[in-house]
């Protein structure tokens with residue numbers, strides 16, 4: 001797809017992969033809107049990239065998702081690309097006490113899965129009216145092979161990948177293309193506390209590398225954009241699923 005003169009919403013675009021995507025899209029001559037919960041993070045992003053448009057929204061809230069869609073219709077009627085990037089990652093063992101309450105308090109399904117689906121459904125009629133449009137879902141290599149210590153996170157990413165496939169099937173022949181960006185480990189704020197606590201030394205690639213691979217994939221209309229080592233993970237998980245599950249989980253087994 002063409003990568004200039006688009007109007008793009010990136011959820012969770014004030015930090016990490018989302019911010020790198022925002023910067024890359026700005027460089028290509030697009031209008032970019034980013035949203036997130038923290039006003040301070042949005043302000044900081046705008047200080048770095050003054051052309052950015054920002055909007056506070058907690059995407060775990062149905063009302064916030066609806067009002068974001070209404071605001072976009074007014075303020076950015078030409079919106080033609082939705083990037084579902086916002087997400088959280090939680091590590092927990094199911095045998096720990098208190099996990100049931102913790103899961104409800106910080107529900108990964110709501111932000112990682114319900115929000116992208118609901119936002120897509122809220123915006124799809126407008127995207128379909130554009131000459132060219134896209135939904136870009138940011139999933140994870142952990143959607144191909146789960147890390148057992150993050151059981152819900154991995155499940156949401158596998159489900160998001162499945163949703164992208166169905167969406168692409170349904171929208172074939174329309175102006176809306178559907179992409180799935182599948183990053184490996186990336187050095188961002190994502191669950192930093194748990195990464196440090198488990199002594200993770202490999203912090204992964206830079207978010208700018210994900211942005212670079214994404215734009216390259218979009219230009220080439222490569223619908224599943226497997227980034228870096230995820231390419232090998234994808235093939236390995238199909239050829240030898242049990243082996244790759246074992247390898248992936250070996251270093252982090254509790």
Ligand SMILES: NC(=O)c1ccc[n+]([C@@H]2O[C@H](COP(=O)([O-])OP(=O)(O)OC[C@H]3O[C@@H](n4cnc5c(N)ncnc54)[C@H](OP(=O)(O)O)[C@@H]3O)[C@@H](O)[C@H]2O)c1
Pocket residue numbers: 011012013014015016017018035036037038039041057058059060085086087088089111138139140141182183184185186187188189190191204207
């Ligand atoms: N880092 C990795 O290793 C990695 C690997 C594969 C895939 N990914 C995926 O990449 C995406 C971006 O993550 P990242 O690594 O760039 O981490 P990040 O820097 O923590 O970015 C996540 C963004 O999501 C926003 N967010 C979280 N909860 C939200 C909510 N309820 N409503 C609105 N925004 C919310 C955060 O902003 P606020 O806190 O201000 O709301 C933040 O800007 C995620 O979907 C993640 O699963 C990351």
